[in-house]
Amino acid sequence: MSFFPVGIQHWLLLCLALFSFGLYGLLTRRSAMGLLLAIEIMVNSAAVLVVALIHLLHPGKLDGQLSALFFIALAAAEVVLALGIYVPLARSRPSGDVTQLNDLRG
Amino acid sequence: MTAAPEMLAQSGRLPFALEALWLVPLLPLAGFLLGGLVLRPLKLRWLPQVAAGFVLASLLLSLAAVKAFFGLFPPGSEHPALVTGAIDWLPVLPGLSFGLGTLIDPVSLLLLVVVCTVSFLVHLYSIGYMADDPGKARYFVFLNLFTFSMLGLVLAPNLLQLFVCWELVGASSFLLIGFYFDKPSAVSASKKAFIVTRFADLGLLLGLLSLAWLGFRLLPGLQAAGAVPPGLEAADFALLNHPAFHEAVLALPPFVGLSLLSLPLLLLLMGAAGKSAMFPLHIWLPDAMEGPTPVSALIHAATMVVAGIYLVARLFPAFAAAVTPLEVAAFLGALTCLFAAVIACSQDDIKRVLAFSTLSQLGYMLLALGVARADHALGHTAGLFHLFTHAFFKSLLFLGAGAVIHAVHSNDIWRMGGLRKKMPLTHISFLVAVLAIAGLPPLAGFFSKDEILRAALEGGHTTVYGIALAVAALTPFYMARIYLVAFGGTARSESAKQAHEAPAIMTIPLLLLALLSVCAGWLPMAEYIGLDHGHAAHHGIHWNIALPATAAALLGLALAGWLYTGDRRARREALASLLGPLGGVIRNKFYIDEIWLFFARRVIFRGISAPIAWFDRTVVDGAVNAVGWLSRALGASLTLLQSGQLQGYASWMLAGTMALVLGLGMLLGGN
Amino acid sequence: MRPSDPFFYLFALLALGLARACVCSQHLLRATLYLAGVLFCGAAFYVILDAEFLAGIQLLVYIGGISVLLIFAIMLTRGPDLLKDRPSPLRRNLALALSLSFMGLCSFLVLRTDWPAALPAEPHENPVRDMGVRLLNPGEGGLLLPFEVISVLLLCVAIAAIYLARPGSGEERPLS
């Protein structure tokens, strides 16, 4: 695999790397907001991946862009809901630390 | 059964009253739902009137149906059985389904009229009787439920609908017997009635299942041979009563010495005996008198208890084809009728006397059915005729007793007396009923009893005839006894002295019933119900039957007059000493209750139930508990995984996904 | 080499650097800024992939909407202890191992797959218009149903968010 021209594998690796960074953030962050940021990176990388794959495998086909549109809408919905949960949670708890939120421990 | 009525039914050109007969049971159901779900929660005071109104609508509709039916098929001619309003209710298998609908034939119409009339009059009477009761609303709601169930039972075109309504009737009877649920005796009486009838219903269920099974297996063959009309279902009465079906069943090899037709019918008879309180399953009926008196009049005299008789009458062609069950029925009927009449002579509780009298009369009816045969079906007509007339005078007796109890606040006839003057209307109607049940001409009881005796004699059942004649003497005796003690003489208690006539809402039903008790016997019943028209067509008084019967009745009356007019304590004690220990046995109702109790305690509880319970508690529960313990232990060890840490879960999920990918790759890929 | 290829590497490096900064920064607000940078790079990727409309939407929704919302939320709820979000070394190493192995596994799969050649291009005179037509087309290949579903979802989310964040839903009764 060479640097040029940029092909499917380059895009896939880029998105994978971004996703893995998000994953790392998801696993390390203690604050709920930080988690949300990491998740946003992951969702975004997935959306880019879909667009890139469709674009490179079938140029001009709009399905990739359309699904990315839905991704974006879903991500927006998810963030709004997450914040809707997070804001009252942060008000009722001393901190937004997710490691302290273990009420569901068995 | 000719093709014409079926075509009539299919073309939908039947009169409205017959087409819409399904409304008859559904109206009380509507009353039940409306009352129970709307009016009672809202505490509306006119609930009883509404309940009675629904039943009145049913009554009018069923009278219209009778008129329409006999307008189409005049009395004396062939009477087909129509089924209207049929819907497919329970499709079990291809070829096995059960429908709902209304069966219209003379027998069901007779029961329809009886149930609606008595139910309506009881509703009316109850408005006065229950006026001050706090549970009035509940009472009327249950009463409507009962009426619905009974009408559904009567109109059932197949065994399954009959069974469902049969159980509903039992349930509403249970509810009404236990109406005064703060009274321990009422509660235990309701439980007793329910358990005993349930026990008998087991027989009914088994009979139903075996008949339906036979029907299911034989129906395709019969239909292929063109022996039965198309469109029949496995449990339809039209099939079960069809001669081709009987032939096919009787062709099967017998089981334990009984034909495959007799066996299920005997089981059905067991159910019928339970519901109609035949010996030895009669023990619940006297106790059921714990319910309000109008309930006793409606359920435990006129309608529900005749369900057993109705069942036998409904399946009479099948019974007649099998013969053995009819012999059993005749024996059972004769035994019960004599046995109950004897006990009735010794009881002091007015309602109990009436209850045993009911038993005795039910036995009479069963006896009548039992002596009938396919070629000599007079007993069938006679039994139903007696059912018809008995419904009126027995409910009249109960309602009259209710009025008396209402006035005196006691059931004991020895605390009454002298009510003749204080309650004139009640007295007149009660007297009419006593004479009617005694079988004096020209009252209703005379004609129906006459028919029964004739059926027994002409059928060649001399023993049965003898017993019936004896009972014909006993019945007037104990009825006159309670009449004389309660109404004659002088008041024997404070409350009896202050007794006064019941309000008009209660006396009007009494008078109406009295009228019916007089007139009901004048119907040429054979022309309406008779199965063999050539034989029983001549209606009238048969002197060879009527004279001995009337003589027996007069004898009973005279004996009662001799013993109970004025102060006749000495004569009674002399008679008691003459009877010796037998008197005690009779007084204690032949110890049947005690025998049952012994049987239940010693045999069932100790011998069967206790080991089963032990097995259940140790082995079955132990296994279940072990499973529970195991899964709890497993769960407890697994909860360690559930840390409540979001990221912990995420890590596990990720690791799991990767393991899956790797595993699948190794499994599938290889290259 | 296509003219867009250098831009790919430029923005890829930028995006990775910003993503790393975003997940490692101890400072949440800065992390949000970095996130906005990553998302901006995402928009650039879309432009490189001939999806200008998507790039615009990305900017509008992610940077104009989501980032601003996140910043608001952080500002509204800043707890003193979490301004510095410093995970323990164990946690860091574990996460690193997991995400690295994930990345390794997936990269391995990506590299050993024979990716098919591109199919002939479908020309579009006006891709935005075509997308709009696809979105509102109930017939074959149309996405009207998902579009409606996502509209309803967004409506539900809006209502839910208002309900959850309503004054009095969090303060008076703690969630525990």
Place this chain on the structure above:
Amino acid sequence: MKAAWITTALLALHSLSAARDWTQPTLAERAAEAAGRSPWESAFWIGLGLAGTLAAMTLLGLSLVYAERKIAARFQCRLGPTRVGWRGTLQTLADTFKLISKADLVPRDADRLLFFTAPWLVVSGMLLALVNIPASPLLFVVDLNIGLLFISAVGALSVLGILLGGWASNNKWSLLGSMRAGAQIISYELSLTLSLLVIVLFTGSLSLGEIVQSQQEGWWLWRGHLPAMVAFLVFVIASTAELNRTPFDLAEGESELTAGFHTEYSGLRFALFYLAEFLNMFIAAGLAATLFLGGWMPLHIAGLQTFNRVMDFIPPLVWFGLKTGGLIFVFMWLRWTFPRLRIDQLLKLEWRFLLPLSMVNLLVAALVLLLGVYGKGGPA
């Protein structure tokens, strides 16, 4: 290279000429076209675009600040700046030098990274928007096919900048100011976008070049009937709010919050915020002119042939300048005339009035489009 210079001079002249030729390529297109021939020419066109934009930015900043001061003064029966330059025209330039030479203060506990980034974020957002505004067929840097969407999108960068700047200042007035500004901008963004959508609906395109060309037959303000007029009104109100200008200037109400989110800023960074504010106003006015008033199209009235010919002689750049200037004057007029709203009134106005209005308006516009009743009569 020489040829390029000559072309530039000709172009400058040409842009002032009266030719109505909208087949002229934009600067970006010229660059792309030249890329095949010689990279240098391409680089020249790109450089020209960048330099032109920056120059325009500076020039606009200077002149708009001057205009604001003069107009404010006139509204308040004063003279405004008079000393520096002719009638005080160079006053802003002098002020700029003063600002640049001032001490650059950073609060002690400020988040320095965010503090330094914020103004640049705001200005870069403005810059990105500015290149999309078609000032004349020739002075049009880039005609994106998602132009309108792009302008709304990069507007978000300035919100981000304002929020971060307010927060990074570590000052409660700044924080409050930035929160207010953020809330306000996000809220009004909704009705602003919805009013833009009306024109998108009519044109069927997001490209600003196409939008201008579509108004050959008549300005959308007239051709779009009632929905376009309502949209125009909503656009003006909402962009006033977006600009944080009176009567919606709660975010920097000096009597309440000192100076809002840029209280702690000084020197060059303050100048950037200040510049961005005026640029933003220009962009809003330019956008309104482009969308509703025909952009650089001359004013035509149907049937008056002679009048139309005369109008054609006025160069497109002048038309654009006149329309934009008029709208800018309206913004300034509003600012110095109306009192400030309360925060609840502000939010109520948006959520209870403007937003439903614009939603209904969009539906009405769709109806108008479906019935095909637009496009008749009015000035063209």
